[in-house]
Amino acid sequence: MIAVDWGTSNFRAYRVAAGGGVVDVRTAPLGILAVAPGRFASVLDEHVADWLADGAGPVVMCGMVGSRQGWVEVPYVPSPAGLAEIAAGAQRLRVNAATSGLILPGVCCRDAAGVLDVMRGEEIQILGALDAGGDGVYCLPGTHTKFAMVAGQQIVSFRTFMTGELFDVLCRHSILAKTMDRLDGTDDAAFADGVRRARAGGALLHDLFGVRTRALFGELPSAAAASYLSGLLIGHELRDAAPAGHVTVLASERLAALYARALALAGVEYTLPDPVRALTRGCAAILALLREGGH
Amino acid sequence: MIAVDWGTSNFRAYRVAAGGGVVDVRTAPLGILAVAPGRFASVLDEHVADWLADGAGPVVMCGMVGSRQGWVEVPYVPSPAGLAEIAAGAQRLRVNAATSGLILPGVCCRDAAGVLDVMRGEEIQILGALDAGGDGVYCLPGTHTKFAMVAGQQIVSFRTFMTGELFDVLCRHSILAKTMDRLDGTDDAAFADGVRRARAGGALLHDLFGVRTRALFGELPSAAAASYLSGLLIGHELRDAAPAGHVTVLASERLAALYARALALAGVEYTLPDPVRALTRGCAAILALLREGGH
Numbered sequence: 001m002i003a004v005d006w007g008t009s010n011f012r013a014y015r016v017a018a019g020g021g022v023v024d025v026r027t028a029p030l031g032i033l034a035v036a037p038g039r040f041a042s043v044l045d046e047h048v049a050d051w052l053a054d055g056a057g058p059v060v061m062c063g064m065v066g067s068r069q070g071w072v073e074v075p076y077v078p079s080p081a082g083l084a085e086i087a088a089g090a091q092r093l094r095v096n097a098a099t100s101g102l103i104l105p106g107v108c109c110r111d112a113a114g115v116l117d118v119m120r121g122e123e124i125q126i127l128g129a130l131d132a133g134g135d136g137v138y139c140l141p142g143t144h145t146k147f148a149m150v151a152g153q154q155i156v157s158f159r160t161f162m163t164g165e166l167f168d169v170l171c172r173h174s175i176l177a178k179t180m181d182r183l184d185g186t187d188d189a190a191f192a193d194g195v196r197r198a199r200a201g202g203a204l205l206h207d208l209f210g211v212r213t214r215a216l217f218g219e220l221p222s223a224a225a226a227s228y229l230s231g232l233l234i235g236h237e238l239r240d241a242a243p244a245g246h247v248t249v250l251a252s253e254r255l256a257a258l259y260a261r262a263l264a265l266a267g268v269e270y271t272l273p274d275p276v277r278a279l280t281r282g283c284a285a286i287l288a289l290l291r292e293g294g295h
Numbered sequence: 296m297i298a299v300d301w302g303t304s305n306f307r308a309y310r311v312a313a314g315g316g317v318v319d320v321r322t323a324p325l326g327i328l329a330v331a332p333g334r335f336a337s338v339l340d341e342h343v344a345d346w347l348a349d350g351a352g353p354v355v356m357c358g359m360v361g362s363r364q365g366w367v368e369v370p371y372v373p374s375p376a377g378l379a380e381i382a383a384g385a386q387r388l389r390v391n392a393a394t395s396g397l398i399l400p401g402v403c404c405r406d407a408a409g410v411l412d413v414m415r416g417e418e419i420q421i422l423g424a425l426d427a428g429g430d431g432v433y434c435l436p437g438t439h440t441k442f443a444m445v446a447g448q449q450i451v452s453f454r455t456f457m458t459g460e461l462f463d464v465l466c467r468h469s470i471l472a473k474t475m476d477r478l479d480g481t482d483d484a485a486f487a488d489g490v491r492r493a494r495a496g497g498a499l500l501h502d503l504f505g506v507r508t509r510a511l512f513g514e515l516p517s518a519a520a521a522s523y524l525s526g527l528l529i530g531h532e533l534r535d536a537a538p539a540g541h542v543t544v545l546a547s548e549r550l551a552a553l554y555a556r557a558l559a560l561a562g563v564e565y566t567l568p569d570p571v572r573a574l575t576r577g578c579a580a581i582l583a584l585l586r587e588g589g590h
Binding site: 111113115116117118144159160161162163165166173174175197203205206208209210213214216219233237240 | 406458468470504511
């Protein structure tokens with residue numbers, strides 16, 4: 001099987017052996033917004049032609065590739081949604097003459113006030129990590145961080161937080177940009193200060209201005225300001241998401257380290273399963289369900 | 296007297312008659328960041344030369360003109376601060392051979408956790424509006440909205456909220472920009488929806504993503520998305536600032552209308568004194584104090 005996580009900004013393909021192990025990886029900064037309509041099959045072929053020639057398919061794809069701007073629009077499946085609901089909503093297509101493909105649907109959920117939320121891609125990681133995380137809270141940090149509640153092996157509800165994107169626009173386009181001279185790396189003490197400040201219970205809109213005043217008065221070095229802001233935002237997110245007891249975090253190495261630090265400061269237990277393993281396991285489980293169902 | 300509010304982005308001068316009335320106004324998009332060091336006296340002269348020739352001075356200036364990047368750096372006065380403390384911290388200078396000038400200090404305040412906050416210019420409006428607002432909560436909406444607590448005719452404490460700037464960067468630089476086709480004007484129903492959503496008690500970082508999902512599902516027209524976002528941000532700000540009983544709002548006409556609407560939805564009483572009258576009264580009161588003191 002080939003599992004593909006095709007998002008807004010990146011293309012990531014994993015060649016999965018029969019036993020479930022990832023034997024090869026191809027990534028490219030070719031998110032769906034960089035692919036012209038009608039060109040998805042060609043772009044896929046350009047990156048994994050040799051795998052396809054080897055008969056490594058089928059290709060199971062998730063993420064924004066199933067959105068309106070993607071290869072084929074695959075409607076969101078409403079929560080609660082588990083592997084069976086995702087499998088039932090999957091869309092078949094031909095990758096080439098010899099290889100079949102599947103595009104998996106995302107999940108949508110409506111909160112008590114009727115406001116919708118959506119995910120595409122994260123649901124597969126969550127369902128693929130159930131052996132590690134079981135029922136409970138899942139956190140998938142990123143540009144748009146997801147917090148999902150899983151019960152009975154289904155995604156029951158979830159909320160998206162615009163944390164990563166807010167960090168990015170504030171660092172690049174707000175008055176806070178003037179207080180920062182580096183955005184890479186992490187100043188651990190400043191990050192922890194930000195988390196603690198957020199946990200003190202103040203208002204996010206006010207705490208953001210504090211980045212500027214602390215810098216203005218020489219209490220926050222410009223090399224540490226971005227880390228402090230990151231801690232503030234993640235701290236507020238965790239305070240509002242209020243995961244109790246235990247959280248399963250599915251994140252890249254860099255974000256996993258930040259969330260581990262912030263959760264530890266919040267006194268919340270966490271586990272950090274491998275997000276790639278979760279993705280490929282999720283794709284494989286859905287493929288197996290469809291085969292069992294005789295499809 | 297000539298009262299000047301010289302901020303980061305704008306220069307505003309008011310010619311004040313002996314009786315206190317504003318008889319003429321000059322404004323220009325010449326904030327302090329647009330003025331080269333050493334050029335402040337010339338820029339002032341270019342805009343009010345005729346007033347100065349009439350002997351309309353002295354010139355009483357407040358705002359960022361007293362900051363490190365301004366004409367002369369005038370250190371912040373710590374809160375609690377009233378007219379007397381501001382007057383004592385004022386810096387004298389010559390505007391020209393015939394006219395003297397004053398640059399008034401801003402106010403700083405440290406919260407319980409030791410984090411600093413600052414204002415420059417708003418303090419003069421607050422102290423100039425005491426006859427209208429008395430002791431209690433003052434709100435000065437803008438790029439960086441201030442909420443101040445006044446007791447015993449002194450600014451006792453205050454908090455800055457980055458509400459206006461966050462609205463601006465999200466509208467222009469985030470994924471939410473794609474959901475909006477107009478930023479001018481106000482869709483009153485969408486604004487009220489945003490305020491109500493904020494008051495429902497959710498997380499700001501999550502509610503922001505809701506702008507995108509509501510647009511994605513056709514539940515928020517692109518002409519209304521900016522107003523909904525504005526309502527969300529102001530609603531969260533008011534929820535966190537939690538003014539009780541009564542608020543005195545000092546704002547331009549456009550922002551005054553938005554805050555009046557949001558405060559009404561929150562069930563908070565408000566008054567809307569004229570912010571220009573507040574500014575000129577504040578400047579005049581400080582000038583009078585300095586003259587009484589024989590300075």
